[in-house]
Each structure stands twice: as structure tokens, then as C-alpha cells.
Amino acid sequence: MLTHRDTLRRCASSYGRRIAIVGDAGDEWTYAELDRVTDALACGLAGLGLVPGERVMWLERNCVEYLIAYFATAKAGLVFSPLNYWLRGPEMEGLIDLVQPACLMAGAEYAEMLDGLAMPASVRSRVAVSGKATGWMPWSELLTTAGTIDRVPNDEHAQHEIIFTSGTTGQAKGVCRSQRKRIIDSIMSALAFEVTRNEHMVFFGPQFHIGGGSVPNQALVQGGKATIITFDTDRVGRAIADGATYLIGVPAHYNLLFESGALDGVDTASVRGCYVGGSVATEKLFEGITSHFPGTDLVHGYGSTESGPHTMALRGQEFLDHRGALGLPVPGNEVRVADPLGTDVPEGEVGELLVRSDTVMDHYLNRPDLTEAAFYADGWLRTGDLVSVDADGYYRLAGRAKEMIISGGENIYPKEIEDVLAEHDAIAEVAVIGIPDPLYEERAIAVVRLHAGQAATEDELRAFVRARLAGFKTPREVRFIEEFPRTPVGKIAKDQLSKAHGSVFSA
Structure with a gap:
């Protein structure tokens, strides 16, 4: 079976004394310990009355407990869905309502904020991953629940994760996937x-x-x-x-x-x-x-x-x-x-x-x-x-198909221009977007961040592109920026950039 339960069991058998995961403070778990602690947490979640198919939402900064909860929910037949900790309360509220979780797991610094949100009736349990929070069960207490996971169906096709897209355009969507698919991908x-x-x-x-x-x-x-x-x-x-x-x-x-x-x-x-x-x-x-x-x-x-x-x-x-x-x-x-x-x-x-x-x-x-x-x-x-x-x-x-610029009937692909400008010694980062044009319908503009201490003019950068690409691909404008807006994974957030510069993709 391609389930996390079986994969961790086999790894514990084969590599039991090898270090599997290391935390921020240098704390370590061997494969044998990882298998045991995820078994214990799975039993603790079952002890809360959670049953296979119910959902657990996670909110905490990077930590090894994330992986422990990820694997434990799989062992317990539950569905795991992490929240973006950079979102504001109303944004989280919408995602929580969509997921309808039975359990919230969060760091203490987020517990008070979550307590102030409107919660669906599905939420029955709250677990503090780190620190103490009033009304939240300590993480450590979950690890002391007696029991076994053997009675939980071990289904490789059962849904295990709901991951919200961190794409650069549009509303976040919950992507659902089974354990089998995750393990094959790994x-x-x-x-x-x-x-x-x-x-x-x-x-x-x-x-x-x-x-x-x-x-x-x-x-x-x-x-x-x-x-x-x-x-x-x-x-x-x-x-x-x-x-x-x-x-x-x-x-x-x-x-x-x-x-x-x-x-x-x-x-x-x-x-x-x-x-x-x-x-x-x-x-x-x-x-x-x-x-x-x-x-x-x-x-x-x-x-x-x-x-x-x-x-x-x-x-x-x-x-x-x-x-x-x-x-x-x-x-x-x-x-x-x-x-x-x-x-x-x-x-x-x-x-x-x-x-x-x-x-x-x-x-x-x-x-x-x-x-x-x-x-x-x-x-x-x-x-x-x-x-x-x-x-x-x-x-x-x-x-991106949604980012293609059509200028005077010609297709312009921003990535092609970005790749050329990225070769200029003065440029640290660049993004190309399309904005409305009364004559050509759309026109390409380049938004550029220069390296510290470097200088370049708009004419210089436009000439740099024109020498390497067809004239219609040369940005009509170059706009300079001190700092780019970013997505949670560090990409340039073109949706935010587009809104700031009047792009045709800002909707």
C-alpha cells in the first residue's frame, strides 16, 4: 500500500536509527521515533472523537510538528489542510468555512486571532501546537492518548490533503490529493x-x-x-x-x-x-x-x-x-x-x-x-x-496563458522578454506585464529592480532588448521599482504588480 502509515513503518524498520527530521533548535527525530510519535498523535486525534474523512486545519510557522501532524492525520484517516499564516483574519475565515474542519491546530500566537473569527459548527477541537492558549488543548497532551490505529482503514486512495494554491492570479483554490499520489510524486x-x-x-x-x-x-x-x-x-x-x-x-x-x-x-x-x-x-x-x-x-x-x-x-x-x-x-x-x-x-x-x-x-x-x-x-x-x-x-x-500580450495582432510572451532583460548586468529582477493601448490594444511594459549601486536608463534597456528580440517584443516602457510585491513563496506577485501599473490582467 502506498500510504504514509506503511511508508513510515517500512522506513522505521529499515532506517530506524538514522535521523529523519531536524527542527529549528537542532532537535532531532530518528525514523523509529518519527513512526512512534506519528502513531501517538494519530491515536490522540482519534481520542478527540475525530473519524476518518474529517478535516484538520493547521496554522503555524515552519516547524517539524507540521510533518508530524501531516503524517499523523494520514495514519488516522483524516484530511490535512494548512493555512497561510500571512493571511488576515477575514481571508482565513473564508477558507475555514470552505474546508469545514473538525479540528484546528495552531501555534499559540495565532490562537487568539482564530478565537476571534466566526467558526463553522464543524469545529469541535482546538490544539495548541506551541505555547499555551486558553481553551486549547496542549500538543503534548495529545501524545499521551492510549490506543491503536490498526482499526483505521489504511486506504491509499483516500483524500489526505487540501492545499490552497499560491498562484499569482485569481482566488485561492483548494487542491485535493490522496496519499498514494503524494508518495508517487515523492x-x-x-x-x-x-x-x-x-x-x-x-x-x-x-x-x-x-x-x-x-x-x-x-x-x-x-x-x-x-x-x-x-x-x-x-x-x-x-x-x-x-x-x-x-x-x-x-x-x-x-x-x-x-x-x-x-x-x-x-x-x-x-x-x-x-x-x-x-x-x-x-x-x-x-x-x-x-x-x-x-x-x-x-x-x-x-x-x-x-x-x-x-x-x-x-x-x-x-x-x-x-x-x-x-x-x-x-x-x-x-x-x-x-x-x-x-x-x-x-x-x-x-x-x-x-x-x-x-x-x-x-x-x-x-x-x-x-x-x-x-x-x-x-x-x-x-x-x-x-x-x-x-x-x-x-x-x-x-x-502564462493568461499573461500573453496581444499587441497589434502579434503574440508577446512576457517570459521571453524577462529572460533577455535578466541578462543585463544592472538588473536584479524584472517582470513584464501588458497594459491597455489605444492603438495596439495592448502594449508590453517592463518593471525593473536594479542591483544596489547599479544604474541603467529606460532607453538603454529598451535598446538591449531590441538588439536581441523582434521590435514588436521590445517593451514600450521601462518602469523602475525599489521592491517587488511577492507571493508567500517568494515569487513576484504579478497580480499586485498589475493593479499598481494598470495591467490588463489586474482583474
Whole structure:
């Protein structure tokens, strides 16, 4: 059975004394301890009267307890749904009402805020993960409940997680997935990214994102180690000093780490892989990574909350040989590039990426209309991303279908322009959006953040693009910005940027 109950049991049997997870304060759990504590928590949740199929919502900053609760809810047959801790009360209220949880689990700092929200009648239990909160059961008390999980159905197809999309456009949607799909994704992506049983992975992305469970599980399905921290440059530096082999971050994480001095005097020889995701990365960033970690492979992946999330992978020399590509499909993923009618386009032409695999989502929570719109017949997921395939079979992103700019009847893909501008030495980050134009219907503008101490003019940057791309692709304007709005996972928040600059995509 591909369930977390069986996977943890097998890992405890095979790797019992190996360290599985490490917390922010350096606290450690072996595989045997992880299996025992998740059994205990599963019994505690059952002792609260929770029954298979009921839902648990989580709200806390990054911590190992997240993974313990994630696995324990699976063992108890419950559904786990984390909340974004950056949301405001009214935003959370809407998501809680959608999920209709039977139990809330939260850090004490969030308990008072949750107590002030209108709660659905489904909420019967509240558990304080850290600290003390009036009316909330302490986490430690749940771990002392006697019992067994053997009576709980061990169903690999049962829904286990509801993860809300952190996309850059539109309203958040609850993506539902089974244990079986999560475990297949972990195994296949570990193979594609070359994550091994000897990996010491450092994870500091927000756990409420799809990566909160899926990324550490790449190491945990095979006896590796995962350190879970909230991003802090000094804490990352200590993890590297402790022998970390694999880092996962977006460009902003690496830039902050290098600028902080946290690596001064630290032996970085253990780092063999640096995953770079999230947004446009510059050549200067890649040079910085290889300079600070001379023995590392550059790693890139592509996917979405709906698709697995791991759909494409690229690592090492392949990364260098196919700079800017999304990569090749992760094993088990079948992909196509299609026109709006779902018909395959010729090689080299741009179309929507379609994905079919055993890891794509089951459905959107309570939205059969959106679920139907997300799939073609025979299980093909519409990603909404525009790609092309090069002569070597590597997939390249052209942009989001919703972001494509049509100027004077010509299609303009923001990603193509962003990639060119990212090569300019003065540019730290760039985003291209479309705004209304009375003559051409739309026009492309580039919003740019420069490196500290660097200078560039609008005319200079427009000429830089014009020398490399067709004239109609050259941004009509370049606007400079001190700081970009960001999504919870560190991507440039194009929806917020669009509203500020009058984009045609601001709705």
C-alpha cells in the first residue's frame, strides 16, 4: 500500500536509527521515533472523537510538528489542510468555512486571532501546537492518548490533503490529493532531482505551500534527512556547517544568504545541490551559487500545486547545457503541448502544456466547475502555462496563458522578454506585464529592480532588448521599482504588480 502509515513503518524498520527530521533548535527525530510519535498523535486525534474523512486545519510557522501532524492525520484517516499564516483574519475565515474542519491546530500566537473569527459548527477541537492558549488543548497532551490505529482503514486512495494554491492570479483554490499520489510524486521527483538516501535537505519554504509535505518527503521516503526551519540566513549557515547537502530556495533566498555574510568561514563543501525556483534567475545569481558552493549542481524544477507538483526536472551539466529550460518530464509524467482546442502543436511552436500522471490533483474542493475546466478528456490537466519544445526535447516556458500580450495582432510572451532583460548586468529582477493601448490594444511594459549601486536608463534597456528580440517584443516602457510585491513563496506577485501599473490582467 502506498500510504504514509506503511511508508513510515517500512522506513522505521529499515532506517530506524538514522535521523529523519531536524527542527529549528537542532532537535532531532530518528525514523523509529518519527513512526512512534506519528502513531501517538494519530491515536490522540482519534481520542478527540475525530473519524476518518474529517478535516484538520493547521496554522503555524515552519516547524517539524507540521510533518508530524501531516503524517499523523494520514495514519488516522483524516484530511490535512494548512493555512497561510500571512493571511488576515477575514481571508482565513473564508477558507475555514470552505474546508469545514473538525479540528484546528495552531501555534499559540495565532490562537487568539482564530478565537476571534466566526467558526463553522464543524469545529469541535482546538490544539495548541506551541505555547499555551486558553481553551486549547496542549500538543503534548495529545501524545499521551492510549490506543491503536490498526482499526483505521489504511486506504491509499483516500483524500489526505487540501492545499490552497499560491498562484499569482485569481482566488485561492483548494487542491485535493490522496496519499498514494503524494508518495508517487515523492519517489519519482527524488529520482529526477537525484535526491539520495544520504541527502541532508534544508527546507525553509513556507510549509502551507505544496512543498511543505512534498519536498521533504523526497528524502524521507528513502532514509534521508530533512532540516525544517523558517528562513533565516544564520540558521541556514549553521545547517550548512552541519553538513547540509541540498538547499531549496528562490533567487531572493540565495541573494539574502550571500549578502548576509552568514557563510563567512563556513565550509560549504558538503553542498552538492542547489535548487533554484520561483522566478527569473540571473546569470549573476548562478555565478554566485557556484562561487559559494563550488561542488554543487544547479537544480531546477517545474510544476504546480495541481500537477503534482513535480513535473519537470533539470540538474547539473544538463542545467548548464540547457540554460533556461524547464527540463525533461519527471518519470511517470506524460506531457503534451496543445493549441486551445487541445490539438498537439508542431515542435518548436508555443502551446499550452498538458500533463497526465498518477500525481495530478483529484479535484478542486467544492468546485466541480473549475475541476471540469481544468481537465481535457482522458485525464489531461491543463496547466495554463505556455511552452515550446526545442530540438533536443527540452521544454521551455513562454509564459502564462493568461499573461500573453496581444499587441497589434502579434503574440508577446512576457517570459521571453524577462529572460533577455535578466541578462543585463544592472538588473536584479524584472517582470513584464501588458497594459491597455489605444492603438495596439495592448502594449508590453517592463518593471525593473536594479542591483544596489547599479544604474541603467529606460532607453538603454529598451535598446538591449531590441538588439536581441523582434521590435514588436521590445517593451514600450521601462518602469523602475525599489521592491517587488511577492507571493508567500517568494515569487513576484504579478497580480499586485498589475493593479499598481494598470495591467490588463489586474482583474
